[in-house]
Amino acid sequence: MSAAAPRAPGALARWWDSDLAYSFRRSPVAVAAALMLLVILFGAALAPWVAPHNPLDLASLNLMDSRIPPVWDAEGQSSFPLGTDDQGRDILSGILYGVRISLVIGVGAVLFAVVVGIAAGLLAGYAGGAVDAVLMRIADIQLTFPAILIALLVDGVVTAALPQEMHERLKVQVLIFSIGISFWPQFARTVRGSTLVERGREYVMAARVIGLSSGRIMLTHILPNVLGPVFVIGTLTLGLAIVTEATLSFLGVGLPPSSPSVGTLIRIGNDFLFSGEWWMTIFPGLALVLLVLSINLLGDWLRDALNPKLR
Amino acid sequence: MAEGRIVLEAIEASRSFDVSRPWLQRMVAREGRRVLRAVDAVSFAVTVGRTLSLVGESGCGKSTVGRLAVGLYEPSGGEIRFEGQSLSTARAQPALRRRMNMIFQDPYASLNPRWRVSDIVAEPIRAFRLLSGRDVQDRVGQLLTQVGLSPRDGEKYPHEFSGGQRQRVSIARALSSEPEFLVCDEPTSALDVSVQAQILNLMRDLQARMQITYLFISHNLAVVRHMSDLLGVMYLGRIVEYGPGESIFAAPRHPYTRLLLDAIPDLGMAGSTRARTPVGGEVPSPINPPSGCTFHPRCPLANARCRAEVPKHTRDGDVLAACHAVEEGRGAG
Incomplete structure (x- = not known):
């Protein structure tokens, strides 16, 4: 209703006025989840400045500091707020650096899956016929396996194919690739479905009449119209991807203890759970839960907010 | 005849x-x-x-x-x-x-909902490289005027128009490659x-x-x-x-x-x-x-x-x- 409003109020102001922003402000769960996520994101992004210690610097570790309980315990020390592990590594610092790696891998894997999925979905939906049949059967077959199994398999094969000395250096890239590969079918199927609908619309026909190439029609006309659901699935898949990475690291095929992710920390701590040193595994676990929970709550909100039937 | x-x-x-x-x-x-x-x-x-x-x-x-x-x-x-x-x-x-060009039946489906009207109308001009730079916008303004809309309407998205207005946009697009x-x-x-x-x-x-x-x-x-x-x-x-x-x-x-x-x-x-x-x-x-x-x-x-x-x-x-x-x-x- 702002027909007479002055032009170009700026992207931020326009966003604040949008339906989506309104629905965000009205949802306390979404706001809480976003705040939580922001805190975690800041902590992870600024880890080198906010963390009390550098867990990646092995020289700074002191075995004398090992197995110190959290600060509120009688034996706790103020320099290790959440205690230390068996190597004398500060748990809080480990979590901050670990969340950082987990997020990088999670976001990287989802972006990879989104790019592959969108490309396959657009191609299958727009070209149809044999291309569609082949791409979608590959996706169907992959969907019959659990994603974690695919990720485990791809990770194993890629790692075996790489020379020994590159394993540690390329571990993050390998994980992004193997987790990303295991999630592309969801995106491909969604994009294909929307593409089938959009392809039959008259605006696509109008573009074909003036002789635009199929590639240009897919990228400039269809792609912007199929991105909505991709955002929702992307957000929800981010939570899954982070959990998958944590699971792989927990199983010992993920990141090594020298550059631990949250999953690696949980695995290390797991060995000491029954000897009473619960903080080593509970705190990283809690961090993982909060991270994934806030992402999923935001994803749920986004799904509902973008669904016109639920308005 | x-x-x-x-x-x-x-x-x-x-x-x-x-x-x-x-x-x-x-x-x-x-x-x-x-x-x-x-x-x-x-x-x-x-x-x-x-x-x-x-x-x-x-x-x-x-x-x-x-x-x-x-x-x-x-x-x-x-x-x-x-x-x-x-x-x-x-x-x-x-x-x-x-x-040659075409005008379609459904004015709600024939304009890409994610494109500004000026881009929709300019699409054939750009596809055939008839004009470039500022000339494109001038021509789009002309075309919109020709079909009874205002050049400033180019800023808007299709959903801001009524069915008849959208059909005018559609006609402007069809005419843009002359x-x-x-x-x-x-x-x-x-x-x-x-x-x-x-x-x-x-x-x-x-x-x-x-x-x-x-x-x-x-x-x-x-x-x-x-x-x-x-x-x-x-x-x-x-x-x-x-x-x-x-x-x-x-x-x-x-x-x-x-x-x-x-x-x-x-x-x-x-x-x-x-x-x-x-x-x-x-x-x-x-x-x-x-x-x-x-x-x-x-x-x-x-x-x-x-x-x-x-x-x-x-x-x-x-x-x-x-x-x-x-x-x-x-x-x-």
């Missing part, structure tokens, strides 16, 4: 679609391929600056003819010529492709009656000013009467009557044309002495069309010959009609 250069010509053009079920289901049910003949040996010619209208009930193949005429479909038989060249050859050349030939596929059928007249008048205006040739597709005879120089009446993929609009409206030959004209609730015809022949029934399936003249199950004049033999076009004055009854001189009302 023979004056002027022929812009678009269809020579016995046909188009079939394969509507078979998937291979596995066909094997299980032991049935063969099924083919739908949407357009069956259709011939016509439109001269420059004129309008040929195609009318018929839904499913008669008129939209398919429209899509054939701009090259969205290849004809599966016969030929379509643009400026004397086969259409597929013509469309291979951007210079010729620029000269085409000489436009296919209009039911451009007003999704609009309110009051808006229909505005859009039709706009289109006639533009035609008079720029000598545009129209292939106009509609199921609405009142609209067609307003627009056409030439008229083709289609039934089940064939043109059953073809000739100058006035001649056909004054004295329809084919029983189907008479049925369509009778169906117009027109006060002027209330006192007409012409007998009204109410013809019921639905259009038969084009997958399995009736034998002989495909109109015979609904035709009041049908006899044994109509059921067996496909009628050829016969000339009556300046009108061509495909009907045994007309040819034999029976039933000429």
Whole structure:
């Protein structure tokens, strides 16, 4: 209703006025989840400045500091707020650096899956016929396996194919690739479905009449119209991807203890759970839960907010 | 009618679609391929600056003819010529492709909802590299003014417009490459009656000013009467009557044309002495069309010959009609 409003109020102001922003402000769960996520994101992004210690610097570790309980315990020390592990590594610092790696891998894997999925979905939906049949059967077959199994398999094969000395250096890239590969079918199927609908619309026909190439029609006309659901699935898949990475690291095929992710920390701590040193595994676990929970709550909100039937 | 250069010509053009079920289901049910003949040996010619209208009930193949005429479909038989060249050859050349465009039926689906109106209108200009830089925006402003919108409307998105305004945007886009030939596929059928007249008048205006040739597709005879120089009446993929609009409206030959004209609730015809022949029934399936003249199950004049033999076009004055009854001189009302 702002027909007479002055032009170009700026992207931020326009966003604040949008339906989506309104629905965000009205949802306390979404706001809480976003705040939580922001805190975690800041902590992870600024880890080198906010963390009390550098867990990646092995020289700074002191075995004398090992197995110190959290600060509120009688034996706790103020320099290790959440205690230390068996190597004398500060748990809080480990979590901050670990969340950082987990997020990088999670976001990287989802972006990879989104790019592959969108490309396959657009191609299958727009070209149809044999291309569609082949791409979608590959996706169907992959969907019959659990994603974690695919990720485990791809990770194993890629790692075996790489020379020994590159394993540690390329571990993050390998994980992004193997987790990303295991999630592309969801995106491909969604994009294909929307593409089938959009392809039959008259605006696509109008573009074909003036002789635009199929590639240009897919990228400039269809792609912007199929991105909505991709955002929702992307957000929800981010939570899954982070959990998958944590699971792989927990199983010992993920990141090594020298550059631990949250999953690696949980695995290390797991060995000491029954000897009473619960903080080593509970705190990283809690961090993982909060991270994934806030992402999923935001994803749920986004799904509902973008669904016109639920308005 | 023979004056002027022929812009678009269809020579016995046909188009079939394969509507078979998937291979596995066909094997299980032991049935063969099924083919739908949407357009069956259709011939016509439109001269420059004129309008040929195609009318018929839904499913008669008129939209398919429209899509054939701009090259969205290849004809599966016969030929379509643009400026004397086969259409597929013509469309291979951007210079010729620029000269044809299309206006669509549904103004809610024919504009990309994620694009600004200025980009929508400029798309053909950019695709054919007609202008560049600031000139594009100036031209878009001109075009929007020409179709009765404001140049400032270019900033907006399609959802901010009404159906009639969107159709104006659609027309502006179609005009932006300065085409000489436009296919209009039911451009007003999704609009309110009051808006229909505005859009039709706009289109006639533009035609008079720029000598545009129209292939106009509609199921609405009142609209067609307003627009056409030439008229083709289609039934089940064939043109059953073809000739100058006035001649056909004054004295329809084919029983189907008479049925369509009778169906117009027109006060002027209330006192007409012409007998009204109410013809019921639905259009038969084009997958399995009736034998002989495909109109015979609904035709009041049908006899044994109509059921067996496909009628050829016969000339009556300046009108061509495909009907045994007309040819034999029976039933000429």
